[in-house]
Amino acid sequence: MKTAAELNYGEKAIISEIDSTHPSSRRIIEHGFTPGQTIELINKPIFNDPIAVSIRGTIIAIRKSEAGCIKLK
Amino acid sequence: MISNTDLKVPLITLVGPPNSGKTTLFNILSGKNYKTVNYPGSTVEYYTSRILAKYNINAELLDSPGIVSLIAESPDEKISIDSLYAHPTLGIPDLLICTVDSCQLTRHLLLPKQLISSGFNVLIVLTMIDSLAKRGYKISEQKLSSELSCDVVAINGRSKVGLANVISQINSNIEKTKVTDKKKVTPYNSSEQRKDLVDTFDEIEELVKSVYEPIKTKEKIDLNSANKELKVLQDAVSGNGFSPDEITLKIDRILLHRFWGIMIFLVVMGITFTSIFWLAQPLMDLVDGLFSNLNSLVADNLNPGWLTNLISDGLISGTGSVLVFVPQIIILFIILGLLEDSGYLARGAMLIDKPLSKIGLNGRSFVPMLSGFACAIPAMIAARTIPNRKERLFTIFIIPLMSCSARLPVYALLIAYLIPAETAWMGGIVLGGIYLFSMLSSIVVALVINKFTKRLFSSNETSSFILELPAYRIPKLSSVLNHTYNSSKQYLLKAGPIILMFSLVLWFLTYFPNINPEVDKKGLSSEQVQNVERAERLENSFASDLGKFIQPIMTPIGMDWRVGVSLISAFAAREVFVSSMALTFKVTAEGDEAESTLLSSLRNAKIEATGEKLFTTATTIGLIVFFIFALQCLSTVAVSRKETGGWKIPILQVVTFTSLAYIMTFITVNGLRFLGIQ
Numbered sequence: 001m002k003t004a005a006e007l008n009y010g011e012k013a014i015i016s017e018i019d020s021t022h023p024s025s026r027r028i029i030e031h032g033f034t035p036g037q038t039i040e041l042i043n044k045p046i047f048n049d050p051i052a053v054s055i056r057g058t059i060i061a062i063r064k065s066e067a068g069c070i071k072l073k
Numbered sequence: 074m075i076s077n078t079d080l081k082v083p084l085i086t087l088v089g090p091p092n093s094g095k096t097t098l099f100n101i102l103s104g105k106n107y108k109t110v111n112y113p114g115s116t117v118e119y120y121t122s123r124i125l126a127k128y129n130i131n132a133e134l135l136d137s138p139g140i141v142s143l144i145a146e147s148p149d150e151k152i153s154i155d156s157l158y159a160h161p162t163l164g165i166p167d168l169l170i171c172t173v174d175s176c177q178l179t180r181h182l183l184l185p186k187q188l189i190s191s192g193f194n195v196l197i198v199l200t201m202i203d204s205l206a207k208r209g210y211k212i213s214e215q216k217l218s219s220e221l222s223c224d225v226v227a228i229n230g231r232s233k234v235g236l237a238n239v240i241s242q243i244n245s246n247i248e249k250t251k252v253t254d255k256k257k258v259t260p261y262n263s264s265e266q267r268k269d270l271v272d273t274f275d276e277i278e279e280l281v282k283s284v285y286e287p288i289k290t291k292e293k294i295d296l297n298s299a300n301k302e303l304k305v306l307q308d309a310v311s312g313n314g315f316s317p318d319e320i321t322l323k324i325d326r327i328l329l330h331r332f333w334g335i336m337i338f339l340v341v342m343g344i345t346f347t348s349i350f351w352l353a354q355p356l357m358d359l360v361d362g363l364f365s366n367l368n369s370l371v372a373d374n375l376n377p378g379w380l381t382n383l384i385s386d387g388l389i390s391g392t393g394s395v396l397v398f399v400p401q402i403i404i405l406f407i408i409l410g411l412l413e414d415s416g417y418l419a420r421g422a423m424l425i426d427k428p429l430s431k432i433g434l435n436g437r438s439f440v441p442m443l444s445g446f447a448c449a450i451p452a453m454i455a456a457r458t459i460p461n462r463k464e465r466l467f468t469i470f471i472i473p474l475m476s477c478s479a480r481l482p483v484y485a486l487l488i489a490y491l492i493p494a495e496t497a498w499m500g501g502i503v504l505g506g507i508y509l510f511s512m513l514s515s516i517v518v519a520l521v522i523n524k525f526t527k528r529l530f531s532s533n534e535t536s537s538f539i540l541e542l543p544a545y546r547i548p549k550l551s552s553v554l555n556h557t558y559n560s561s562k563q564y565l566l567k568a569g570p571i572i573l574m575f576s577l578v579l580w581f582l583t584y585f586p587n588i589n590p591e592v593d594k595k596g597l598s599s600e601q602v603q604n605v606e607r608a609e610r611l612e613n614s615f616a617s618d619l620g621k622f623i624q625p626i627m628t629p630i631g632m633d634w635r636v637g638v639s640l641i642s643a644f645a646a647r648e649v650f651v652s653s654m655a656l657t658f659k660v661t662a663e664g665d666e667a668e669s670t671l672l673s674s675l676r677n678a679k680i681e682a683t684g685e686k687l688f689t690t691a692t693t694i695g696l697i698v699f700f701i702f703a704l705q706c707l708s709t710v711a712v713s714r715k716e717t718g719g720w721k722i723p724i725l726q727v728v729t730f731t732s733l734a735y736i737m738t739f740i741t742v743n744g745l746r747f748l749g750i751q
Contacts, residue, residue: 047427
């Protein structure tokens with residue numbers, strides 16, 4: 001299954017679930033990453049990490065290791 | 074301080090997610106005169122203030138650190154949240170004002186939902202209604218209020234439209250709490266947190282559906298925009314919120330560009346760095362000059378004796394060494410405040426996070442570390458922006474390794490000694506080499522310390538970087554200045570006394586017990602007599618006893634007790650090393666001449682026991698290496714104590730960096746000698 005860490009520039013996807021075993025999973029949900037929401041990869045600056053994604057109208061920078069627990073449909 | 078419960082003044086606490094306009098509202102309600110309080114036994118800080126008299130609300134207002142939800146992730150967050158339920162000195166708040174960004178309703182309503190289910194009296198203040206209006210919408214306060222069963226009011230933080238409503242709502246809420254008994258507040262139930270959170274978001278999406286209303290204007294009747302309008306409304310209603318701010322997306326295409334992004338970042342940071350370095354210099358010289366003039370004014374006009382000297386060299390110079398850092402603190406905080414307020418600082422942290430995460434740091438460690446090249450004191454204060462406790466303490470820990478500006482005079486003297494005057498241009502190259510060497514060695518040291526961070530900082534927090542990139546906006550100078558003023562005031566009040574106390578101890582060590590040395594005054598001007606007296610006094614002082622005591626430690630690195638005394642005096646501030654060397658090597662000239670005579674007296678200095686030359690190429694390079702690593706600054710120790718909330722880290726820093734300096738100097742001096750360089 002694809003995760004948010006594998007999104008390409010400008011790609012949109014719908015979240016299917018958040019991997020609850022990841023230590024940051026609760027914090028990720030608190031920022032509004034919940035199943036059914038659409039996320040879009042806004043930017044991938046130098047080093048490709050962290051990435052910038054939009055969720056619920058806000059841009060959030062997130063490390064790839066943490067974006068990896070956002071599973072996509 | 075009289076506690077709040079004694080006075081029966083209601084307590085209002087401001088809460089809200091980061092970037093929700095909480096601080097703006099606090100500034101509007103409190104004016105400039107707020108004070109900071111620490112949560113007992115921690116470094117978590119709050120601002121408190123009485124609400125301005127003109128609003129006619131008799132209540133204490135507390136500003137808490139920004140939180141996203143009531144479930145704590147870090148020790149600091151736990152403190153912030155626990156204090157909502159029962160602040161040890163202020164008690165349970167009578168009213169919570171929760172700020173919510175109108176454009177981010179579905180994200181920001183999480184916190185007030187949790188607060189309401191905990192049983193708090195909550196008043197929701199909707200902010201950024203101007204941005205929402207630009208998109209053609211407004212929020213029905215009535216509908217939202219009935220959905221959440223708490224009062225809702227909207228305000229424009231910039232134009233202050235809606236302020237009157239906020240005030241009257243605060244008043245009526247306070248009146249309500251007076252009539253009814255205090256509600257029973259129970260800590261937010263965090264069992265089954267993840268599922269709970271998702272459910273709460275679902276509820277929020279459901280209730281938000283009905284609250285957005287289009288603003289009907291005459292221009293918006295054409296079909297095209299009506300269609301667009303419908304689409305946006307559908308998006309907002311379906312819980313996706315609005316699309317991110319268009320202008321912000323465009324700016325980010327450049328500022329987060331793969332190539333230009335990092336280039337602009339380096340330029341911005343370069344400008345920041347040079348301004349704390351060069352812009353502050355004239356002001357620091359001014360403070361320095363002012364206090365040395367005051368010093369000689371006292372010394373010249375009062376009867377000579379230990380009391381006069383205590384006032385001039387102890388108190389006045391000590392106060393000067395506290396105040397001399399204020400210009401750098403002010404300039405750094407103004408620039409950082411402007412960058413933060415504009416929204417750029419979050420992007421900068423994002424750009425540099427990857428390389429710093431490799432050595433156990435965080436993108437937000439960068440600005441404090443860079444500031445460390447100017448001065449460790451504002452740098453450590455700037456480390457407050459790092460939310461992860463472990464990473465913040467680690468950043469503070471390695472800041473003294475950054476080559477601060479106070480080391481420059483020392484390097485200048487030693488380089489001048491090493492390099493003959495004819496090839497002065499070499500000096501620049503050597504200085505560049507020193508900076509490069511200090512940067513590389515800090516990376517190595519950080520890598521080593523990173524292995525021990527868990528034990529050192531007793532924290533198991535996992536490293537994380539999830540940061541909102543706020544929409545760009547023009548920074549508000551008044552709130553930046555306000556924050557700068559308060560940070561500087563805090564430095565003066567909290568770190569100032571410790572620095573002053575240490576300066577007095579050092580003064581005592583270098584002045585006593587031989588307070589009236591007998592010197593041969595024949596053929597000397599009064600100024601020269603003073604200098605000879607000072608040199609004589611220092612030679613027989615406790616500090617020199619200490620220097621002679623550590624002679625066995627100094628010998629292996631090719632130094633003698635006189636250098637030891639200067640190194641001890643340099644703890645007041647590194648640049649003191651130069652004047653102390655001048656004193657111990659009995660320089661009696663003034664001004665520019667002092668340097669050249671100091672250089673020649675250094676050239677002639679011999680180790681007393683063996684008669685060997687004291688300052689050889691090897692020992693001079695050794696001294697430079699010593700200054701690269703050693704933590705020789707009492708002010709840094711004092712600020713580190715304040716910022717880490719205890720003596721553990723500052724003591725560890727002094728021990729680690731000073732022994733590291735000693736070992737590195739030992740290796741350098743003996744290594745060079747082994748290679749045949751004396």
